[in-house]
Amino acid sequence: MTVIEDQVGRRLECTVPAAQVVRLRAQLVEVGFGNLRAHYSDPRILDGTQIIVTVRVGEKQKTVYCDNSFPRAIRRLEDYLQDEFIQPRLAELRESGNLVDLEQTYPEPWPELRQESP
Numbered sequence: 001m002t003v004i005e006d007q008v009g010r011r012l013e014c015t016v017p018a019a020q021v022v023r024l025r026a027q028l029v030e031v032g033f034g035n036l037r038a039h040y041s042d043p044r045i046l047d048g049t050q051i052i053v054t055v056r057v058g059e060k061q062k063t064v065y066c067d068n069s070f071p072r073a074i075r076r077l078e079d080y081l082q083d084e085f086i087q088p089r090l091a092e093l094r095e096s097g098n099l100v101d102l103e104q105t106y107p108e109p110w111p112e113l114r115q116e117s118p
Helices: 017-029 072-095
Strands: 002-005 010-014 038-039 050-057 060-067
Touching: 017 072, 050 072
Parallel strands: 038 060
Antiparallel strands: 002 010, 050 060
């Protein structure tokens, strides 16, 4: 079971085929998820975006908390999850009535500020 939760607390829960799990694990290795610190933050921004990524494999778990500071690995992982998990299931989510189009409801006010941290 894979769970993806967005900024307003909605969750996408789905059973993932084995081949997709293999690709996800490869992506985690490729972006170096295991080498990321537990916390990234930009103290100059008081209110903004937070991303929390938790990966569990068996009894092992790793969480990376990003508070207005997003390493390239997290941005790449975010893009991958959008392409591989969320976008293919949008029609199903819309039909369920559990999806709000965040880009129309909450447009990103300053997209030029979306930047990667080293």
